[in-house]
Amino acid sequence: MDLAAKDKKYVWHPFTQMKDWAKEDILVIERGEGSYLIDTQGRRYLDGVSSLWCNVHGHQVPEIDQAIEDQLGKIAHTTFLGLTHPSAILLAEKLVKLNPGLSRVFYSDSGSEAVEIALKMAFQYWQHRGLRKKSKFVRLKHAYHGDTIGAVSVGGMDLFHEIFHPLLFKCFEAPSPYVYRWPKGGPPVKVRDGALSALESILKKNHREIAALIMEPLIQGAAGMITQPKGYISAVRKLTRRYNVLLIFDEVATGFGRTGTMFAYEQERAVPDLLTLAKGLTGGYLPLAATLASEEIYKAFLGNYKEFKAFFHGHTFTANPLACRAAIASLELFEKRGLLDLIQKRIAQTQKRWAAFKELSIVGDIRQAGLMIGIELVQNQKTKQSFDLKEQIGVQVIRRARAKGLILRPLGSVIVLMPVLSMSEEEVEKLLDITYESIKETNDSLSVFRRRGSVLRRKSLRL
Numbered sequence: 354m355d356l357a358a359k360d361k362k363y364v365w366h367p368f369t370q371m372k373d374w375a376k377e378d379i380l381v382i383e384r385g386e387g388s389y390l391i392d393t394q395g396r397r398y399l400d401g402v403s404s405l406w407c408n409v410h411g412h413q414v415p416e417i418d419q420a421i422e423d424q425l426g427k428i429a430h431t432t433f434l435g436l437t438h439p440s441a442i443l444l445a446e447k448l449v450k451l452n453p454g455l456s457r458v459f460y461s462d463s464g465s466e467a468v469e470i471a472l473k474m475a476f477q478y479w480q481h482r483g484l485r486k487k488s489k490f491v492r493l494k495h496a497y498h499g500d501t502i503g504a505v506s507v508g509g510m511d512l513f514h515e516i517f518h519p520l521l522f523k524c525f526e527a528p529s530p531y532v533y534r535w536p537k538g539g540p541p542v543k544v545r546d547g548a549l550s551a552l553e554s555i556l557k558k559n560h561r562e563i564a565a566l567i568m569e570p571l572i573q574g575a576a577g578m579i580t581q582p583k584g585y586i587s588a589v590r591k592l593t594r595r596y597n598v599l600l601i602f603d604e605v606a607t608g609f610g611r612t613g614t615m616f617a618y619e620q621e622r623a624v625p626d627l628l629t630l631a632k633g634l635t636g637g638y639l640p641l642a643a644t645l646a647s648e649e650i651y652k653a654f655l656g657n658y659k660e661f662k663a664f665f666h667g668h669t670f671t672a673n674p675l676a677c678r679a680a681i682a683s684l685e686l687f688e689k690r691g692l693l694d695l696i697q698k699r700i701a702q703t704q705k706r707w708a709a710f711k712e713l714s715i716v717g718d719i720r721q722a723g724l725m726i727g728i729e730l731v732q733n734q735k736t737k738q739s740f741d742l743k744e745q746i747g748v749q750v751i752r753r754a755r756a757k758g759l760i761l762r763p764l765g766s767v768i769v770l771m772p773v774l775s776m777s778e779e780e781v782e783k784l785l786d787i788t789y790e791s792i793k794e795t796n797d798s799l800s801v802f803r804r805r806g807s808v809l810r811r812k813s814l815r816l
C-alpha cells in the first residue's frame with residue numbers, strides 16, 4: 354500500500370470531511386526547502402499559506418535547524434512544573450523585552466491553549482481582587498480563537514461552533530467593524546465609530562460582570578481576514594480602561610511580523626493586559642505558545658501558599674526545550690536578516706497588484722494587514738451577494754492554484770494569502786500570478802456557465 358492509501362486507511366484529518374478526502378488526490382508532503390513544499394513524487398509547491406500561517410523564515414533554515422540540534426545534544430524535554438531550563442528562561446526574557454508593558458510569560462503548546470490560559474487568568478484575577486461578579490467575556494462577531502471548549506465559547510463562527518452550543522459558556526458579542534459588510538454601509542470611520550459605540554453600550558451596561566474583552570488586533574484572521582479601521586484598537590483600549598475591563602489581544606496569527614510590525618498592537622500603541630502568541634513564535638517549526646501578562650495581573654496571584662492563589666494550569670510538554678530553542682533562533686533571525694524591513698517591501702509589492710484583481714467580476718473585496726491578505730469572492734460585485742458555501746468557490750480556486758504549483762487554503766469564499774515572511778520578490782510575484790490566474794479561470798468558467806444558463810432560460814421561455 355502506498356502512503357496516500359495508508360493515510361486514507363488510518364488517519365482522521367482536522368477540519369476535514371473525510372468522505373471527500375477518501376476520494377481526493379491527496380498530496381503527501383515529504384520535504385520543505387525555503388518557501389517550497391516538496392511531495393513524495395518530487396513535485397514542488399510554493400507555500401502560499403505559510404504551512405497554516407506559522408512559517409516565518411522558510412523551511413530547513415540552517416540557523417534554526419542548528420539551534421534545535423544543539424538543544425538535542427543537551428536535552429529534548431524536561432518538565433517546567435517545579436523545574437526550569439535555559440532556553441525557556443532566555444526566550445521569556447526576549448519576549449518581555451519585545452513587549453514593554455507586559456512582564457511575565459506563561460508557556461503552553463498551542464494557540465487555543467494560550468487563549469484558554471488568558472481567559473482563566475482574567476477570570477481568576479478578578480476573583481483575587483474580590484470582584485467576584487466579573488466573570489464574563491466579550492467577543493467580536495465572527496471571532497475565532499481556537500477550537501478547545503473555552504476558546505470556542507469566545508468564538509463567534511457559527512459554522513464551527515453551533516453544534517457545541519450546549520457545552521459553551523455565554524458571552525457578550527460586540528459587532529466586528531467589517532467595513533465591506535457593515536449593514537448600513539458607510540466609510541471606515543463611520544463603521545469604526547458605530548462598532549465602538551455598540552461596544553461601549555455593552556461595557557457601560559454590564560461592566561460589573563465582565564472580566565475581559567478578547568479580540569484579534571488590526572485583523573480578524575480565520576473570521577475571513579476582516580481588517581479593522583484605523584483608530585479602532587486604540588479606542589478599544591481606552592474603552593476597556595474606562596470600564597475596568599481587561600483587554601486580551603489574541604496575536605496568535607498576527608504576531609511575529611505578520612502585519613508588518615513585530616506585533617499588531619504596536620501600530621496603535623494599544624498595549625493589552627494579556628497577549629496570546631503561538632503560530633509564528635518558533636518560526637513555524639515546533640508547537641509552542643505563550644500568554645504574556647501585565648505585572649498588575651501577575652501580582653494579584655501572589656500570596657501565601659495556603660491562600661491557594663497560584664495559577665493551576667500546566668501541561669506535560671509546557672515550555673518544551675526544543676521549541677523554546679527554535680523560538681530564540683527565529684527571533685535572532687528577525688534581527689540578523691532585517692526581516693521587518695524586508696516585509697515592508699513585500700507589502701508594497703502586493704499592493705501594486707490589487708487593481709488588476711479587482712477587475713475580475715467575482716472579486717468583491719481585498720483586505721490586507723501587512724502580509725495577511727484576504728480576497729473575498731462574491732457572485733455580484735454591485736450587490737455583494739455571497740456565494741453559497743456549498744458551491745465551494747474557494748476550493749475551486751485553490752484546486753486550480755495547486756495544479757499550477759501553489760498551495761493555498763481558503764476560508765469559505767475568502768482566498769487567503771499568507772506568504773512565508775521571508776519570501777523573495779520573485780516568489781511573491783509568482784504567488785500573485787498564480788492566484789490571479791486561478792481566480793480568473795474560476796471567474797471565466799462561471800461566466801460561461803451563467804451565459805449558458807441564460808440562453809437555456811430564454812429558449813425555454815420561447816417554447
Ligand SMILES: *Cc1c(COP(=O)(O)O)cnc(C)c1O
Nearest residue numbers: 463464465498499574603605606
Ligand atoms: C490559529 C489561531 C488560534 C488557535 O491556535 P492553534 O495553535 O491552532 O490552537 C487562536 N487564535 C487565533 C487568532 C488563531 O489564528
